[in-house]
Amino acid sequence: MSFQSKRARMRAVFVxxxxxxxxxxxxxxxxxxxxxxxxxxxxxxxxxxxxxxxxATIVVGNPLIADVTLQPGGMVVxxxxxxxxxxxxxxxxxxxxxxxxxxxxEGPTDKxxxxxxxxxxxxxxxxxxxxxxxxxxxxxxxFRSAIGQAGTLSTxxxxxxNAARLNN
Numbered sequence: 001m002s003f004q005s006k007r008a009r010m011r012a013v014f015v016x017x018x019x020x021x022x023x024x025x026x027x028x029x030x031x032x033x034x035x036x037x038x039x040x041x042x043x044x045x046x047x048x049x050x051x052x053x054x055x056a057t058i059v060v061g062n063p064l065i066a067d068v069t070l071q072p073g074g075m076v077v078x079x080x081x082x083x084x085x086x087x088x089x090x091x092x093x094x095x096x097x098x099x100x101x102x103x104x105x106e107g108p109t110d111k112x113x114x115x116x117x118x119x120x121x122x123x124x125x126x127x128x129x130x131x132x133x134x135x136x137x138x139x140x141x142x143f144r145s146a147i148g149q150a151g152t153l154s155t156x157x158x159x160x161x162n163a164a165r166l167n168n
Contacts, residue, residue, distance in 0.1 A: 039088070039103045041066070041080040043136065051076045056093040062086040066103045080105035082136060108135065 041047045053074035060068050065086040067079040078088070083105055090099040112133060115122045120139025124130040132146045 037101050039078055039101055041078050041103065041105055042108055043080040043083060043105055044108065046077050046079045049076045049078055050074060051090050052098045054092045055090045055098060057091045057095075059089040059091070060086060060103075061088070065105050068103075078103060083107060108133075 039047065039049055051070075051074045055070055055074060058068050058070055058076070060066060062084070063081070065080075065082045065084045066088070067081055068088050069077045069079075071077060076088075085102055085104045087100060087102050089097055091097055110125055110133075111127055112135070113124045113126045113130060115124065117139070120142065121137055122142045123133045123135040123138055125133040132142075132149075134143055134146045134150075138146075
C-alpha cells in the first residue's frame with residue numbers, strides 16, 4: 001500500500017469519526033432554549049422582563065448567577081450577579097408553573113483593561129481615563145480595596161445628605 005493511499009484512508013476514517021461525533025451532538029443542540037425563552041443580561045446589569053401577572057412565587061435555580069425581583073403587574077427585574085446560565089420558574093398560588101425561562105448572564109460589554117500582577121488580576125474601565133472596575137475573578141486585595149473605597153464613598157454621601165436635610 002502506498003503512502004498516498006494510507007493517507008487517503010486515514011483522512012476518510014477521520015472524516016467518518018467527525019461526522020459520527022457531530023451526529024451524536026445533534027440532540028444536545030435541540031435541547032437549547034428558543035431565543036424567546038432566553039433572558040440575556042450582563043453581569044452587574046439589570047433588565048426589566050414582563051412575566052405573567054398572576055405570579056405568587058418565583059424560584060431562581062442558582063441565585064449566585066442571577067437575582068429576580070417581582071414588581072407589580074408581572075414586571076420582573078433580572079439582575080446578573082455571576083457568569084453562567086440558570087433558570088427562573090414562575091408559579092401561581094396553586095403551585096402551577098406559569099413560566100420556566102433560562103437566564104444567561106454574560107460578561108460586561110464595556111471596554112475593559114485587565115492587568116495581571118503575578119496570579120492576581122485587576123480590572124479597569126478606561127473611557128476616557130482608567131478607573132477601578134470590580135469584576136468577578138479580580139484578585140482579593142484589589143477587590144476588597146475597591147469595594148471598601150466604594151463603601152466609604154457611599155457612607156460619606158449618605159452622611160452629607162442627612163446633614164443637608166437637617167440644615168433645611
